[in-house]
Amino acid sequence: MIKLFILILLFLTQVVFAQTNNEVLKMAALKTEIIKMDSLLFSVAFNQCDTTLFKKIIADDIEFYDDRSGLNTSKANEIKSLISKCVMAKKLTRKLNSCTIDKLGDFGAVQLGEHTFYFDGKPEGTGKFIHIWERTGNDWKLKRIVSYEHRPIKK
Template sequence: MKVFFLSCFCIVFSSQIFAQVADTSALYKAIKANDSLIFDVGFNTCNLAPYNDIIADDFRFYHDKGGITSGKTAFIASMQTGICQLPYKAERQLVPGTLQIFPLEKNGVLYGAIESGDHAFYEVEKDGTHHQTGVAKFTLVWLLVDNKWKATEGLSYDHRAK
């Protein structure tokens, strides 16, 4: 019986420690806003200017089909010569209900967050027609640097057809 109660306690306690934040929290809203700058602004419109403020200089991006990109400068250049040069407009959409934000703390002080979710990719025709080309999972690690959120690591993986 002791083992049963100890197991129950551990399960409940661990879920409290590792629980994602509520989608109404300030942390969730801040990270989601930065996700929008990376994808809704940067990826979807090729306006990469926000990357200068929210991508860390030593950013590392891991892509299961494209390899590793090291550094903000290389990441921005890969966007300029890749997604932004396609013969069609590429679009990324966050899959509703998949975004999760997990706080990173040391001694009770917030220093970062892990963002994860699923995203879908589309080819947008000149007439505005969207054709889904695939889906994937993503994870971003965000750190607070001088009270500003900076993406330091990014993973895009499990790419597959829709």
């Protein structure tokens, strides 16, 4: 009887370990995907002014909550904002400082982070953000943005 109990216990331990290991692998893959999307959004679309890519990444029903300007629910306005940034005399770029990523069930993922903005390569300010990413098939769309706690760099 004791041998049977030990065998069942070992079996259950293996099942739990396999499920936990599978979840860890899924989270690692999710984090890799979202970091890639963040890089496409900012390193390419924002920093290099790739409006075509920007249009593909943001959702048609985007909601952008900003501590400075309030709420924007227009994809067209987000595209205009990127274009106006791209024609400024000073080049505005963004660098990701840190972030955490968690899954949102079968919907997608949430990314919380902090970034620094630069004018002509010089740090100008920092901000925090929350991005809600929606998985649509094999693609990701940025559905909701909360941008807050913008602070100038103390010089």
